[in-house]
Amino acid sequence: CKYNLYPEKRALRYTTRGLVAGTAALVTPLAVATGITLCAVGTVIGLPTYGTYRLVKHIRNKSRAHRSSRQPV
Numbered sequence: 585c586k587y588n589l590y591p592e593k594r595a596l597r598y599t600t601r602g603l604v605a606g607t608a609a610l611v612t613p614l615a616v617a618t619g620i621t622l623c624a625v626g627t628v629i630g631l632p633t634y635g636t637y638r639l640v641k642h643i644r645n646k647s648r649a650h651r652s653s654r655q656p657v
Contacts, residue, residue, distance in 0.1 A: 589601075
C-alpha cells in the first residue's frame with residue numbers, strides 16, 4: 585500500500601516517492617543513451633576488425649590452395 589511508508593508524515597512520504605520516481609526518470613534515458621553509445625562504438629570497432637580478420641583468412645586460404653595445387657603428387 586502506498587501509505588505504509590511514513591504513515592504519519594505525509595510530506596516525507598511524498599518527497600521520498602518523488603525522489604525515487606525522479607531518479608528513475610533521470611537514470612532511464614541515461615542508461616538507454618549509454619547502451620546505444622556502447623553498441624555504436626562496438627559496431628564501429630568490431631565490424632572493420634571482423635572484416636579484416638575474414639580478409640586475411642581468405643587470402644591465407646587462397647595462397648595455401650595455390651601452393652598445394654602447384655606441388656607434384
